[in-house]
Amino acid sequence: xxxxxxxxxxxxxxxxxxxxxxxxxxxxxxxxxxxxxxxxxxxxxxxxxxxxxxxxxxxxxxxxxxxxxxxxxxxxxxxxxxxxxxxxxxxx
Numbered sequence: 001x002x003x004x005x006x007x008x009x010x011x012x013x014x015x016x017x018x019x020x021x022x023x024x025x026x027x028x029x030x031x032x033x034x035x036x037x038x039x040x041x042x043x044x045x046x047x048x049x050x051x052x053x054x055x056x057x058x059x060x061x062x063x064x065x066x067x068x069x070x071x072x073x074x075x076x077x078x079x080x081x082x083x084x085x086x087x088x089x090x091x092x
Contacts, residue, residue, distance in 0.1 A: 026063045029053050030071050033089045041090035043079060061085070 032053045036042040046060035053060065064087055068076045072092060079088040 022063070022066075025055060025059060026066055026070075029055065029060060029063050030067055030074065033067070033071075033074055033076075034091070037074065037089045037091050041088060043086055043088050045084045045086055047084055057084070 032049070033042070036044070046057035046064070050057050050060060055063070064076060067074065075088075075090045075092050077088050079086045
């Protein structure tokens, strides 16, 4: 005679875990860039600000391209590429 056990239950948190929306990530990155560029302009590489904005360098790279088009109060341009893209950000 074999007994069956119910499958292990998963927590609702893991089952319903939702990822943060791209819009809120972009908003967080834009707010960081506005603060950094408040005194004129700033230059950055995604890998160096990733921890500050709690995003991966890959996420930052994708979001910064979106922000170039959507953040009218920021001027964002690809500045140089040496190992990783350097971005120049200033207030518009």
